Amino acid sequence: MTAEPDDSIAVVATVRDVRDLVRSRARSAVEVCRDALSRIAAVDPHLHAFNTVVADRALARAESIDRDPDRWRDAPLAGVPVALKDNLCTRDVRTTASSRMLESFVPPYDATVVSRLEAAGAVIVGKTNCDEFAMGSSNENSAFGPVHNPWALDRTPGGTSGGSATAVAARLTPVALGSDTGGSIRQPAAMCGVVGLKPTYGRVSRYGLIAHASSLDQIGPLGRTVHDVALTLGVLAGPDPADATSALEPVPDYTAALTGDVRGARIGVPRALVEQGVDAEVSRAVNLALDALKWRGATLVDVDLPHARYAIPVYYLVSTAEASSNLARYDGVRYGFRAGAGRGTANGTHGTAEAVPYEGAPYGAAPCDLKSMYAKTRARGFGPEVKRRIMLGTYVLSAGYYDAYYLKAQQVRTLILRDYEHAFTGTDPVDVIAMPTSPTAAFRIGERAADPLQMYLADVFTVSASLAGLPAISVPCGFTADRLPVGLQLTGRRFDEATLLRVADAYERDTGWSKQLPPILSR
Numbered sequence: 001m002t003a004e005p006d007d008s009i010a011v012v013a014t015v016r017d018v019r020d021l022v023r024s025r026a027r028s029a030v031e032v033c034r035d036a037l038s039r040i041a042a043v044d045p046h047l048h049a050f051n052t053v054v055a056d057r058a059l060a061r062a063e064s065i066d067r068d069p070d071r072w073r074d075a076p077l078a079g080v081p082v083a084l085k086d087n088l089c090t091r092d093v094r095t096t097a098s099s100r101m102l103e104s105f106v107p108p109y110d111a112t113v114v115s116r117l118e119a120a121g122a123v124i125v126g127k128t129n130c131d132e133f134a135m136g137s138s139n140e141n142s143a144f145g146p147v148h149n150p151w152a153l154d155r156t157p158g159g160t161s162g163g164s165a166t167a168v169a170a171r172l173t174p175v176a177l178g179s180d181t182g183g184s185i186r187q188p189a190a191m192c193g194v195v196g197l198k199p200t201y202g203r204v205s206r207y208g209l210i211a212h213a214s215s216l217d218q219i220g221p222l223g224r225t226v227h228d229v230a231l232t233l234g235v236l237a238g239p240d241p242a243d244a245t246s247a248l249e250p251v252p253d254y255t256a257a258l259t260g261d262v263r264g265a266r267i268g269v270p271r272a273l274v275e276q277g278v279d280a281e282v283s284r285a286v287n288l289a290l291d292a293l294k295w296r297g298a299t300l301v302d303v304d305l306p307h308a309r310y311a312i313p314v315y316y317l318v319s320t321a322e323a324s325s326n327l328a329r330y331d332g333v334r335y336g337f338r339a340g341a342g343r344g345t346a347n348g349t350h351g352t353a354e355a356v357p358y359e360g361a362p363y364g365a366a367p368c369d370l371k372s373m374y375a376k377t378r379a380r381g382f383g384p385e386v387k388r389r390i391m392l393g394t395y396v397l398s399a400g401y402y403d404a405y406y407l408k409a410q411q412v413r414t415l416i417l418r419d420y421e422h423a424f425t426g427t428d429p430v431d432v433i434a435m436p437t438s439p440t441a442a443f444r445i446g447e448r449a450a451d452p453l454q455m456y457l458a459d460v461f462t463v464s465a466s467l468a469g470l471p472a473i474s475v476p477c478g479f480t481a482d483r484l485p486v487g488l489q490l491t492g493r494r495f496d497e498a499t500l501l502r503v504a505d506a507y508e509r510d511t512g513w514s515k516q517l518p519p520i521l522s523r
């Protein structure tokens, strides 16, 4: 396989570079777009980061930007190619959540984040592969096949925004959006060697995000540099009348926060939590990163998060309960896949993915067929992990078990939140809390697929910030001996993304991790 020459725009350029080239007219948006598309065509067959590439639409959009330079002169993302996780609705562009259930679903509207990116000058090039309905930690739960990690093709990119992380790591686009319910932006960012930010719950509108677990879901950016992530967050953040859970909190200038100065910053380290179960090479890289921050003038402080060790059971009770309720809408009636009916539905999408004729009369002929149509639709439309979550979630919400499981989990969730609050505001307060993003580097495709519990353990360090609604970032902090990337996770106070970004950026300035190219680009 041969990649494009390494001086192409996508390899050398960050979001800021591309934007500046387009704004100054040193490059046209069309040239930049063609470059991204040709790279995707050359490299993505080996990676499978994309479910859908919208080449014509992207080029038409780039042309429109070139035709009207005045309009885009100050646009923060002028001409920047962006990849979107395939659970973000795009008008007239198939949005599948990597599920058979939505294989031919074409939304009639754009997610708010999509409209905001386009208003900022971005050029959407495609929709990225992910775990089905964003459930998983490896991208192996995609109904369309796994994504391959650009650093080692036999390994997973992490999940669930693995296609987005891979697109950025392989320089297919300088930035991508993901969603994070329990770690799905941060964990693939760590495993692919890119920066990924999960904003505070409510910071970014979720209108048009296909729901997984509504008290946890957030949309956020993945990029090669902290600056690019800060810039993109500024475009996405802010209230939205279409999402009642979006916060009114003012949006600061995140790039202005990147001063490079961390003198006096207090960084909490939950040593008891990270002592066990972390791969030695991951620990080593994270400890070296903490030393580097100390050297820059930050103070390391021991913190205790005593309830964080319950975060995995709590997360898998709360998230499955919410998922079982959110996924009830996929019944084959309103939209998406319908087993065997072979008829169009109201909004023009239909169940033709299934060619087998429905047994007995077509849908609508007899009331007794409806229940069996639901059952067949859901049995065939959902993959095994999604079914497991629906069953778990339905069980924990059921009358006899609600108090013992769901209610108890919500109570422990409050204790986890209080641990963080104590660390941020107690007697010895810290500004951010540092730990590994993932206990291991990228694992092999297939290695954990047969053991769901083993897979869930990959989330041990990411789910507590999700349960507490706090912002958290993963920034590359080195490699294992096998040249697999390692991520440092920083968690911050509610709506204090600026401090997270400042600390992560200061660290990044001391390292060259973001400039390293994965082997897929040099073969």
Ligand code: GLN
Binding pocket: 134, 135, 136, 137, 159, 160, 179, 180, 181, 182, 183, 184, 185, 212, 319, 459
């Ligand atoms: N791995 C977690 C899960 O499977 C997180 C997923 C996510 O953040 N979307 O639920």
